[in-house]
Amino acid sequence: MPHTSRTTFQGNALAAFAFLLWGLMPLYFQMLPGADTNELQAFRITFSVPFMLLVILVMGKKLPSLAALKADKRSVALCGLAAVIMCVSWYNFTWAITHGQVLAASLGFFINPLFAIALGVMFLGDKLSRAQSLAVILGSCGIGYMVYSYGELPWSSLLMGGCFALYGLCKKFIRFDSLTSVTLESALLMPFALSYLFWLGITDQSMALAQFSISDTDTWSQLLLYMGAAPITLMPLIFFALAISRTSLSMIGLMQYIEPSMHFLLAVILFNEYFDQVKAISFALIWTGLLLCTLEALPALRQKRTNLKLGS
Template sequence: MSVSPIAFGNIMAAIAFALWGIMPLYYQFLPNAAMDELLALRIIASVPVCLLIILCIRRKWPDWQAIWADKASLGYAFVGSCLMSISWYAFTWALTNGRVMEASLGFFIGPLVMIALGVVFMKETLSIGKRIGVALAVVGLSYQVWQYGELPIVALVMATFFALYGLCKKHIKFDSYTSLLMESLLVAPFAIAYIAYKHVTVGSEALSVGTAELLLYLGAAPVTLLPLVFYSYAVRYTSMTMVGLMQYIEPSLQFILAVALFGEIFDEVKAVSFGLIWIGLAVTLAESVLLSRKRRADVTPR
């Protein structure tokens, strides 16, 4: 049975966000990591990992001449990489500082930003169900902010910059693997320069640890690149709105890990806030299922 491009994109999004959802399990092995060096080494290690993926799948080197000729895609890849680096820095800081639930909140907020960008920049329209879902999520977040009396800065940084990264991906004409390679390659010189500068001046923490811990630093590259491969396919084949809605898979899994495995506190305020967000998600997903069935019924021969 053939799968439509949109359905394929939705499947890729689901896989990507499921993998991101269980990522806190990996970072529990790096509780005291230097975040700046973790980010830099992840970028550096991503280059050979991306090349290896391309060689294994295509059995040939990238077409460098065609890549360098597409200046617009290179520009978007560079900007996208910078945006993703900021979001990823905030994300890993939360995971390595006992704030998995805050990371979860960040990606619950993310779909709101993703949907907003889709409406503003991609001229996408919102159905009634999606409007209800967005409204309930806004109310849930606002309630938490009102009760705690402070903005969830880390969560907002994660959500905003990740959504902007997704918007940049829409404008990159490279295929998924080449896009990931160039995103890493274009910022790798800056990462190498930073690690070298820090090692010479104050000393690098990552380079002074044992082999096992250093491998965990470097292992952040393949761990984060695998879901990005699926995510790249998702933003190419499905709408920003749908990617935004599918993103709820990730924080839901992180939330479960935070409460069930890491012992983080889930009080009444979070219960109300998350509950409203989950109800909104249920409404949007129910509407999507009904509309999908209706479309299939309309095209089925009678």
């Protein structure tokens, strides 16, 4: 069934809102400066399960039966792999934005499309266009210049961008719907996260529960911020999942730069992170490559939108 212009508009709005929420996420985590990243990750995983179950209930969806899960063990296994990959990506993202490294997060998600292009070529048989080939070369030059100048790889950014691209590749082969797969990913990791939180609690090493008192609002706010990491990180994903079926992947691909652009602006303008000449040149090379890909995609996108209007 072809998209109507109304449905396409709703999809574009949902996608833009999802990337806007992702872009604003550093503001939330600034309230947890120097947070224990391991504990924060464990809280996020643990509380993701009840939150996703609530979302599925509110949306009137149904989880697959145990028999359906057993019948598609490959998708279950891929959900487990996707969960581990996303865990690595989110760990680096969370560490960056709670330790004054929002620019690293921005760089990670700017280079994510370059990783996605490379994985598409290696595993999906995609062919690179001229603009995509040039974008990969320019992105490699940008990272190479940073390595040459600083004498080390931007590991945090590379892990963020690379793992997020690998996560997307895994999702290509999972036959469950988006809400089910996200819930299953969290559920598979939940026993490990709960065990870690239990160990922190009995050994008095929990930062979220440090000096916790039922009558102390300050300690309550600390705990709620750790628990809130689940809905804060999942809400954009839900809006993104809703947008996928209502608009084109080309439009979503163009709008995905909203997130790292906002991270960049927040880092430089609001958080006063150091932005030197090396970063300026590296970012400029990567931005140029992404701009070329965007300009190349626009004519095809306009043609597709015209075809959709004619078909509606």
